[in-house]
Amino acid sequence: MAHPLIINQVKVLVRYHGKYLLLKKIKDIHLDHIGAWEVPGGKVQLNENFISASLREIKEETGLDCKIITELKSLKLEKDGIQTLTKIYLAKSSTDKVKLSKEHSDYIWVTLKEIHSLDKVIYKDLLLRYVEEAERVV
Secondary structure (H helix, E strand, C coil): CCCCEEEEEEEEEEEECCEEEEEEECCCCCHHHCCCEECCEEECCCCCCHHHHHHHHHHHHHCCCEEEEEECCCEEEEECCEEEEEEEEEEEECCCCCCCCCCEEEEEEECHHHHHCCCCECCHHHHHHHHHHHHCCC
């Protein structure tokens, strides 16, 4: 039996004045994620810690310099034989001016309530749970 591929990754809820940043994916290994909304994040590189990876991914994907506020509950998922260990952080941005990388086609700043009405959101139920948790953090 083959061992599943294990990926260490980070995801970051970036907050600015009570709204959260979502990015629209252009490509993904999971076809159903293409064109869907997600939070910034990505794989942790060799010899990189999770916080550094978080700040690097935010900068690469959005151009934003953020400050990590807190770590939220970690997440383990398995899909299509790929296991992901995801550390999730809440970060604060000092601006809402985003410069997208070529990984994403669009961005929006949304409230918890607005996420409910969005169509294609990657793991929407999980995102809602994490935003609800983030809302309790000042």
